[in-house]
Amino acid sequence: MAEPTDDIIRAHGLGRQFRGRWAVKDVDLTVGRGEIVGLVGPDGAGKTTLLQLIAAILDPSAGRCTVLGFDSVRESAKITSRIGYMAQGFTLYDRLTVAENIAFAAKARNVSAAQLAARRQQLLAMAGLGPFLHRREGALSGGMRKKLALCANLVHEPPLLLLDEPGLGVDPLSRRELWRMLEAYRRQGATIVFSTSYMDEAELCDRVAFLDAGGIVALGTPAELRARGDGAAFRVVTDDPAAVEGALSGEPDVLGVQWQARDVRFVMWPGREPSSSLRAPFRDLGRVESASPTIEDVFVILTAECNHSGDGDVESPSPAHTRGPMEGTQAQISSQGLTRRFGSFVAVDDVYLDLGSGEIFGLLGANGAGKTTLIRMLCGLLSPSSGAAWVAGIDAVADPQRLRQRIGYMSQRFSLYPDLSVGENLSFFASAYGLDRKAAREAIGWARAVTGLARFEHHTVARLSGAVRQRLGLACAILHRPAVVFLDEPTSGVDPLSRFRFWRLVNALGAAGTTVLVTTHYLEEAAYCHRLGLMHEGRLIAAGDLASLRAELPADVPQTVEAVFIAHIERARTRMPQSESSAS
Amino acid sequence: MRPSRIAAVLEKETKEIVRDPITVAIALIMPILMLFLFGYAISLDVKDIRLGVLDHDRSPASRQLVDEFVDSGYFRLAGSYAAPEEVDGALQRNEVKLVLVVPPRFHERLERGEAAPVQVLVDGTYAASANLAAAYAETIISTFPDAAPPAARVEVRVWYNPALRSANFIVPGLFGVILMAFPPLLTALAITREKESGSIQQIFASPLTSAEFLAGKLVPYGLIAFVQIVTVIAAGFVWFGVPMRGSLGLLLAVGLVYVFTTVGIGLLVSTIANSQVVAMLLALIVALMPSALFSGFLFPIFTMPYASQLYARTLPAGYFVDFSRGLVLKGAGLPELWPSVALLLVYTLIVFALAVWLFRKKVA
Numbered sequence: 001m002a003e004p005t006d007d008i009i010r011a012h013g014l015g016r017q018f019r020g021r022w023a024v025k026d027v028d029l030t031v032g033r034g035e036i037v038g039l040v041g042p043d044g045a046g047k048t049t050l051l052q053l054i055a056a057i058l059d060p061s062a063g064r065c066t067v068l069g070f071d072s073v074r075e076s077a078k079i080t081s082r083i084g085y086m087a088q089g090f091t092l093y094d095r096l097t098v099a100e101n102i103a104f105a106a107k108a109r110n111v112s113a114a115q116l117a118a119r120r121q122q123l124l125a126m127a128g129l130g131p132f133l134h135r136r137e138g139a140l141s142g143g144m145r146k147k148l149a150l151c152a153n154l155v156h157e158p159p160l161l162l163l164d165e166p167g168l169g170v171d172p173l174s175r176r177e178l179w180r181m182l183e184a185y186r187r188q189g190a191t192i193v194f195s196t197s198y199m200d201e202a203e204l205c206d207r208v209a210f211l212d213a214g215g216i217v218a219l220g221t222p223a224e225l226r227a228r229g230d231g232a233a234f235r236v237v238t239d240d241p242a243a244v245e246g247a248l249s250g251e252p253d254v255l256g257v258q259w260q261a262r263d264v265r266f267v268m269w270p271g272r273e274p275s276s277s278l279r280a281p282f283r284d285l286g287r288v289e290s291a292s293p294t295i296e297d298v299f300v301i302l303t304a305e306c307n308h309s310g311d312g313d314v315e316s317p318s319p320a321h322t323r324g325p326m327e328g329t330q331a332q333i334s335s336q337g338l339t340r341r342f343g344s345f346v347a348v349d350d351v352y353l354d355l356g357s358g359e360i361f362g363l364l365g366a367n368g369a370g371k372t373t374l375i376r377m378l379c380g381l382l383s384p385s386s387g388a389a390w391v392a393g394i395d396a397v398a399d400p401q402r403l404r405q406r407i408g409y410m411s412q413r414f415s416l417y418p419d420l421s422v423g424e425n426l427s428f429f430a431s432a433y434g435l436d437r438k439a440a441r442e443a444i445g446w447a448r449a450v451t452g453l454a455r456f457e458h459h460t461v462a463r464l465s466g467a468v469r470q471r472l473g474l475a476c477a478i479l480h481r482p483a484v485v486f487l488d489e490p491t492s493g494v495d496p497l498s499r500f501r502f503w504r505l506v507n508a509l510g511a512a513g514t515t516v517l518v519t520t521h522y523l524e525e526a527a528y529c530h531r532l533g534l535m536h537e538g539r540l541i542a543a544g545d546l547a548s549l550r551a552e553l554p555a556d557v558p559q560t561v562e563a564v565f566i567a568h569i570e571r572a573r574t575r576m577p578q579s580e581s582s583a584s
Numbered sequence: 585m586r587p588s589r590i591a592a593v594l595e596k597e598t599k600e601i602v603r604d605p606i607t608v609a610i611a612l613i614m615p616i617l618m619l620f621l622f623g624y625a626i627s628l629d630v631k632d633i634r635l636g637v638l639d640h641d642r643s644p645a646s647r648q649l650v651d652e653f654v655d656s657g658y659f660r661l662a663g664s665y666a667a668p669e670e671v672d673g674a675l676q677r678n679e680v681k682l683v684l685v686v687p688p689r690f691h692e693r694l695e696r697g698e699a700a701p702v703q704v705l706v707d708g709t710y711a712a713s714a715n716l717a718a719a720y721a722e723t724i725i726s727t728f729p730d731a732a733p734p735a736a737r738v739e740v741r742v743w744y745n746p747a748l749r750s751a752n753f754i755v756p757g758l759f760g761v762i763l764m765a766f767p768p769l770l771t772a773l774a775i776t777r778e779k780e781s782g783s784i785q786q787i788f789a790s791p792l793t794s795a796e797f798l799a800g801k802l803v804p805y806g807l808i809a810f811v812q813i814v815t816v817i818a819a820g821f822v823w824f825g826v827p828m829r830g831s832l833g834l835l836l837a838v839g840l841v842y843v844f845t846t847v848g849i850g851l852l853v854s855t856i857a858n859s860q861v862v863a864m865l866l867a868l869i870v871a872l873m874p875s876a877l878f879s880g881f882l883f884p885i886f887t888m889p890y891a892s893q894l895y896a897r898t899l900p901a902g903y904f905v906d907f908s909r910g911l912v913l914k915g916a917g918l919p920e921l922w923p924s925v926a927l928l929l930v931y932t933l934i935v936f937a938l939a940v941w942l943f944r945k946k947v948a
Contacts, residue, residue, distance in 0.1 A: 018948070057788040058947050080945065081791030091782040095603040096596065107592030108790045136603075152786070162789075 006033045008160050008191045009054055013063030015214070016049050023049040025214040026063070031193060033159075036186060038202045039195040040295075041211035042303055042495040043465035047195035048088065050211065051162050054193065055085040068160060081109070084153035084161040088168060090145050094138030098129055098148055101137055105152035116155065123151040126181050141368035143174025150178060154185055161185070163194035167201060168493045169412075171366035171521055172562055173569065179204065197495050198522070199296040208295065212306040222295055229293030229301055232270040237263045238286030242511070245504075247281040254278075256300035256500055259527040267297045269304070296496050296524075303497045325483035329406060330393035331357035331515040333378060333484060338387035340373050347373040349538035350387070355517065355531075357483075360510040362526050363519045364565055365535030371519045372412070374535070375486045378517070379409050392483040392515075405433070408477035408485040412492065415473075418462035422453055422472055425461060426479065433480040440479075447475040451505065467498035474505060478514075485509060487518040491525065503528045523561040534568050541572040585799075589792055593800025597774070601804055608808075611770060615762045615812045616819055619755070623824050626754050626882065630716040634662035636680030638671050643691030649702070649728055653684065658720045671705065681707045682717050744913045752827065755820040756912040757881035759839070760904040762816055763846045764875035767809035771850025772863040774801055779858055788945040795940055802847055809843040829915030835908065841928050842904045846871070848935035849900075855942040875901035900931045 009031040016024045024046040031037050039047045052058035054067055056076035065072040067079045092101045102123070106116040124130045127147040137145060146166060153161060161182075167175045179201070186192055194201075202208050203222050210218040210225070218225060232255075236244050244264040248254050253272050258265040263286075268274065274288055282288050325331055333355040340348040348370040355361050363371045376382040378391055380400025389396040392406040416425050426447065430440035448454050451471040461469060470490055477485060487506070491499045499522065507528060510516055518529065526532050526546060533543040542549055549564050550557070557567045601607060635653055639646050653659040662680050665671050674680050685703035693700040704721045708714040745752045778784040787797055817835065820826050849871050857863035877883070878892070879901035885893055896902050907924040910916040918925065 052947055055789050057785065057945060076945070077791075077793070080789050083789060085785065085789030087782050087785040089782050091786050093596065093600060093783060094781075095600045100596070100599060104592055104596045105786070105790075107595075108589055108787070108792050110586075110589070110791060 007031065007066075008033055008035070009065070009067050009193065011054070011063065011065040014050075014053055014060050014065050015062035016046075016053055016058060017061040022061075022214050024053060024060075027214075027216055029209065029216065029219070031191060033191055034186070034189050035206045036182075036192045036204070037194075038205035038208045039193065039211055040197070040199070040202050040208060040299060040495075041217075043467045043493075043498065045211040045495075046214040047211055048164055049214075051085075051164050051193065051195060055083060055162050056080050057085070082158060082160070084156070084158035086149050086153050086161075086163045086166060088164040090137075090142075090149070092137045092145065092149055092152060095136060097134045097136050098124070098140070099133045101148060102152055102155060106155045109156040111156050119155055119157070120151075123154055123181075126184060127151050128177060141174075141366070143170045143177075143367045146170050147174065147178055147181065150181055154181075157188070157190075159190055161190060161192045161194075163192065165195055165197065165493060167196060167198050167521075169367070169489065169521065171369070172523055172565060173366050175521075176566075197493055199294065199299065199496060202295045210299070210302050212303065217302055217306060218298075225295060225298050226293050229267065229270065229298040231290065232268050232272075232301055233265060233291040233293040233297045234268065234274060234288055235263045235265045235291040236282060236286045236288050240285055242507070244282070244285050245507070247278075247285065251278055255304045256297070256497060257504075258296070258500065258524075265291055265297075267293075267300045270301060299496050300500075303495075325392075325406075325481055325512075325514055329483040331483040331513060332393070333361075333389075333391050333515060333517060335378065335389040336387055338374065338377060338389055339385050340370075340377060340382065341385045346538050348377065348384075351540045353533070353540070353543075355515055357515055358510050358513045360506060360516045360518065360528065360530045362529030362532045363517065363535060364523070364526065364532060365519075366569070369535040370538040371535055372488055373538075375409075375488055375517065375519070379407060379486055380404065381409075405480065406483050408480070408482035410473045410477040410485070410487045410490055412489045416461050416469060416476065419460065421458050421460055422448075422464070423457045425472060425476060429476040430479050435480060443479045443481070447479050450508075451475040452501075467494045467502075470494055470498070470502060471505070474502070478509065482514065484515045484517070487516065489519050489521065491520055491522060499525065523565060526561045534565060536569050536572045539572070542568045585793070585796055589796045590800045593792065593797055594803050597801055597804045601808075607770070611766060611808050612811065612815070614766060615816050618762050618765065619758055619816050619819055620823075622758050622761075623751055623755055623820075626750065630713050630720070631658060632660045633658055633682055633713075633717045633720070634680045635659040636663045636665060636671060636674050636683040637661065638665045638668065638683060638685045640688045641686045641690040645691035645694050646686040649686065649725070650684065652724050652728060653721070656720065656724055658717075675705065675707055678707075681713075682721060684721070751824045752913060753909070754881075755824050755826045756908040757879065757905045759813060759816055759820070759908050760842070760879055760901045761872075761875050761881050763809060763813055763839075763842060763904075764849075764871045764879075764901050766812060767805060767843065767846040768850035768853060768871040769864060769867040770808065771801070771805045771847045772853040772857065772867045773860055774805060775851070775854035776857050776860045776863040779854075780860055785947060788947065794943045794945055798851060798940060798943060802844075802851065805850070806843055806847050809847055810840060813839045813843060826912060828912055830911035830917060834917060835911055838904070838907055838911075838925055838928065841925070841932060842900070845900045845904075845928060845932040845935060848932055848939060851939040852935055852942070855939055874899050878902065879905045881905055900928055903927050903931075 007030050009029060011027050011029040014024060014027040015022055027050060039050065041047055049058065053060055053065055053072065056067060056072040056079040059073055068082055070078040072079060096104065102120050103116065124133070127150070129144060129148060129151070132140065132144070137148060140148065150166065166178055170178065182192060196202060205222060207219060207221055208225055209216050218228065238244050241259050241264045245257055245259065248257050248266050253268050254266050255269065256267045279288060333353060335351055335353040338348060338351045339346065351374060365371050373382065377384045378389055378396055380396045380403045384397060391403055394403045394406060396403050417428065420428065426444045427440065430444055435443055451474060453468070453472060453475060456464065456468055461472065474490065491502055494502070503525060506516055506518065531543060531545050532549060534541050542552065546561065546564070549568065550559065553564065553567050557563050637650050650661065654661055663674055665674065671683050675683065683705040685705065687702065690700050690702065702725060704718065706714045706718045778787070814836070817839070821828055850867060853863055853866045853870060857866050878885070878896035878899055880896070885896045885902060888896060903924040907921050910921050
């Protein structure tokens with residue numbers, strides 16, 4: 001029955017069950033030669049499982065899948081020996097050097113020494129890893145590790161490349177380079193299937209598959225998908241985005257709101273116009289006009305249409321519920337000449353910061369730019385080599401013990417206890433902060449309501465999706481009503497709608513007077529911050545709101561956050577040697 | 585099976601091990617440490633038993649009997665008591681382990697040629713040493729005072745370990761137990777570490793077959809295990825002065841088989857465990873603990889209840905301990921010991937087959 005076709009992947013009714021739950025169910029997908037297909041969808045939608053099924057490293061519970069003409073169950077060895085598969089996270093050997101990792105990948109895949117020599121040079125040059133040939137993988141930055149992993153998977157020139165969240169936790173510059181490598185590789189006629197939570201990556205695909213609850217809900221070209229959002233996206237041009245957001249948040253028909261510098265975008269149920277009651281408050285705030293839908297808007301619509309039973313129906317936090325810091329505490333952050341050296345390496349270099357109460361400050365920068373080190377110093381977790389820092393009215397260098405009661409810190413890998421339930425984690429953190437029984441009960445009830453975790457009370461954290469874990473991480477960090485909250489890549493790997501909900505929480509915290517310092521790799525999230533700081537090689541090279549950051553640059557720089565970010569870094573790169581020589 | 589791919593895994597694994605000095609140090613130092621700990625700490629010899637005396641007779645004969653005890657070298661006089669109540673307390677306080685009670689008129693009865701019974705109280709909390717102490721005491725008393733030579737005389741000769749040195753018995757057994765401590769653990773950790781970091785997914789999605797991957801992993805860890813057994817054997821003979829009556833070559837050859845048994849158990853553990861913590865606990869539970877308790881290393885298997893004997897016989901350590909003791913102490917060779925060797929070989933093959941069969945190139 002199998003007619004000879006050019007199809008690289010053919011899945012029929014493909015499904016996989018884990019402990020009675022379908023992670024992937026009834027998926028039909030055909031991918032042609034040379035196609036690039038993106039898998040998007042909320043956390044836990046089954047993107048990783050689907051990729052593993054296609055990679056033939058997981059057997060389906062139902063249906064069948066043919067990859068490169070081979071059956072994924074009976075001929076799995078033929079599939080795995082041909083494809084490239086890049087798993088999530090860092091999956092190379094950190095004790096081996098760049099060259100050794102590539103050599104191992106090549107030998108394991110029957111690439112001859114002569115072929116390896118030629119390809120290695122080409123790949124490493126493309127990845128910009130040439131100078132680091134003999135550096136251990138573990139000592140590379142996150143972006144470089146990802147690029148190296150891609151090199152290791154391209155060394156045998158696979159006809160099919162499967163990538164699981166290749167851009168996760170990677171800074172915008174490295175991500176751009178990663179994509180350049182993929183584009184170059186694809187021109188050789190290869191097929192690529194990848195999962196992503198970056199909607200700009202989805203725009204680059206030939207086709208996008210939207211997954212929800214294990215099934216493909218929508219499949220088409222980015223243009224076809226965007227068409228599903230026709231008439232549902234609107235924008236309000238305004239000087240007071242916070243007020244617009246407030247007016248929109250109560251509307252049941254409004255599915256999602258997104259801030260930009262001078263306007264607010266929102267998405268409604270398709271086919272429903274903003275009602276007159278909705279339009280009324282906008283008379284003073286700004287003009288409502290329809291906007292062309294983006295993939296992200298469609299994502300929001302599709303997620304809502306699926307009526308997600310998982311994380312979707314969370315009651316939105318309202319600023320009225322949100323409590324700010326304890327009365328009488330200061331919430332400012334300031335630092336003077338804050339510097340941290342590790343041996344001869346300067347991780348943070350002479351940073352001056354000044355944040356007011358209730359300010360939401362976004363810290364952007366490449367992997368290894370020093371964002372996490374800076375945050376750890378401001379939290380009193382790491383003592384600076386020189387310089388001073390005051391956080392919430394306390395000297396962070398001299399009195400870190402007292403500081404800890406005033407701040408909340410959510411680390412990159414939300415430090416939760418995976419084997420405890422949501423409720424147990426909350427009560428643990430309440431007692432760790434020294435709240436007495438009554439205060440703890442009250443604080444937990446409040447944090448649970450604000451973050452929409454009530455229905456997950458008895459769920460074990462290990463089984464929760466990233467989005468719910470992220471909200472729990474925040475709930476744990478704000479239980480003791482800290483004056484200042486530090487969030488280190490809180491939204492990494494979380495789908496757009498959950499990210500949006502998370503940012504509403506952050507905004508509500510800011511409105512209640514809590515100062516928030518946050519890092520992110522999703523540049524569109526910069527719009528939610530009052531001010532931005534750009535870090536590069538340990539220095540804070542620019543700080544200010546988006547408009548002023550743009551104003552510092554030549555007029556020909558495009559008006560996107562990404563372009564501003566990259567232009568500032570390029571400017572800093574050309575200036576840095578000069579500033580060093582003038583200093584000495 | 586492609587040799588070039590096995591070599592790739594082998595090379596990669598070796599580099600990773602060499603660059604982890606802590607693991608290398610643990611792998612090479614811990615076995616020696618364990619050998620010294622056990623070699624010195626465990627002594628089943630019973631010497632200097634603390635003796636208490638409750639002498640109701642206070643006669644030359646009773647004093648002579650006490651002297652006989654002390655002169656035997658097995659006993660040391662630790663206390664003399666006047667009343668039975670004092671004896672109770674002394675035993676409870678652990679001042680004495682054995683009390684000799686001499687009744688009144690002991691001397692008189694001996695003089696008359698009558699039977700002169702004495703009482704021996706033994707602290708039985710440590711059953712094994714109590715038995716030995718009682719036996720020594722009985723021997724001393726039965727030959728007192730230079731009784732007429734009995735008609736039949738028993739002369740006992742202890743073979744293989746005439747001095748009954750504990751080290752001679754413990755050290756050859758330790759070879760088997762130490763190898764169950766580290767190689768299974770290191771091997772199991774080496775594979776579960778890749779499961780934890782996710783790097784194993786890159787192995788799954790590659791032409792490497794399960795057998796090639798496992799073979800490449802095994803060789804370096806097998807080598808480490810072999811270095812371990814060689815150092816432990818060398819230290820046993822050089823430092824502890826254990827006699828070597830059999831063929832060293834044969835011991836090393838069967839040691840190599842045993843090395844693969846232990847590494848294979850590690851492999852088997854890693855196919856079941858998904859995290860390093862689980863692998864560590866499992867390796868401890870399936871390899872080290874039963875081997876220490878049920879290999880006959882300390883407690884002879886033949887004295888165990890029948891069910892425990894059956895269980896002990898399902899573990900490979902016992903066969904190697906039997907083989908090692910037989911070769912080292914008795915000077916036996918393959919003609920006598922082949923059943924143990926054959927069983928070890930079969931065991932190793934089964935473990936490997938099971939590991940390769942269970943290790944599938946699938947994430948779940």
